[in-house]
Amino acid sequence: MHFTTYISDLLYRYECVIIPGFGAFLGHRVAARHNPDTHTFFPPYKRLSFNAQLTQNDGLLANYAASAENISYGEALQNVQEFAAQLNADLQAGNEVVFTKIGTLSRNEAGKINFEPAGESNFLTEAFGLATYQFEVVSRTAPVVEEPVVEPKVVTLEQKQRNSPWLKYAAVGLLAIGLSGSLGFLYFKDIADHNLAEEQKAKQVVDETIQKATFTIENPLPAVTLNVFKPSGNYHIVAGAFRIPENAEVKVEELRKAGYKARLIGENKYGLHQVVYGSYADRSEASKVLREVRNSDNPNAWMLVQELD
Incomplete structure (x- = not known):
């Protein structure tokens, strides 16, 4: 059976996919982010992790396998249990277990299982079609107002x-x-002009008087008129x-x-x-x-x- 493919399909729909007797893959939604140093935009994605404590059968994987293989639930569950036993044996022997497009499992010196996500697939359906994008810095000169x-x-x-x-x-x-x-x-x-009164010269008085005066001439001589606003x-x-x-x-x-x-x-x-x-x-x-x-x-x-x- 193609359990790796089944698990991958289920991770698009659910936050937790349990392999009975082995462990569970968990999905956590991570919001979109921007790295100002590298000018890179990262879309939202589902970050995967593995929990070896969740081994109780919830029927999700066995039901999906039964539907995909067109077999009974009991037969599908037996195949899932055999798949889990093989995974435990591989890890016990010190081998790495690779789940295509999901990640790699291995056992460290302390006997604990380590999980390294593959990172090549985004299991968040709402982010379908979005990819990491790096853009060039646009220099703009703001107009001075x-x-x-x-x-x-x-x-x-x-x-x-x-x-x-x-x-x-x-x-x-x-x-x-x-x-x-x-x-x-x-x-x-007024008080502001009082101190300047004595300093005014006769010529200034005459000039100011001429500037402020308005003369009316009955028969003025012909003059050149400039139409200036x-x-x-x-x-x-x-x-x-x-x-x-x-x-x-x-x-x-x-x-x-x-x-x-x-x-x-x-x-x-x-x-x-x-x-x-x-x-x-x-x-x-x-x-x-x-x-x-x-x-x-x-x-x-x-x-x-x-x-x-």
Whole structure:
């Protein structure tokens, strides 16, 4: 009889196959694993072992042999017992007993039976078709995605001209006319500009006055008009600041596609390239846009108050 083949067939279906009067082959499920050192994937398998203490007949091997050989159970059981007696005799004589595709049995100096699994067959049916696989290491360079650097928020105090009552204004105007013969305007600056007032030169005052003034000419002379998109206003809604110029330009294009009049307004004192959603001449309008942007697009957006060249 082909008992080695029968035992192999039964190991695919059962966790324990007993050879009455000899011992039992046991199957233990081992999960799939990966060796990071050799880059090898090992599928799940059934690890085999042998237990010489399990010798009681459970009828499994004899029934399978009877069905395969088309003989009675009693005759099959007798053949199994003769097979077990032959195995014990071979081991007692110091010979190795080889079970094809299962493993090898031998007796050591202490008289105990050693089992060495063959390892060539995987008796775990759910892992059928899976083999050990070794793969090459794939080197990948992760793209560097720069996060916008959130610039510390600085509260800019808006300079406001304090209007004096009419009588005081008239008195000051008369006094200025009497002393200098010209109309003067007195501005009280905020605390941040107070210390700089005395250091301003006449030329700077004139330049600032010219830059802030708006002239209306009834019949202007013909002039060359350049159609350049340049948003005006000193109130800017900042979307972010980038160390790499290319990233800043990508952000501008992204915001323009979203419908904003985005642009670059140059580097700040930290050397970062600032991108704004838009620039506005009116603070109220800028504040309204800021609220909308924070609610719908960027909660970290903030307002920069600065006069640009």
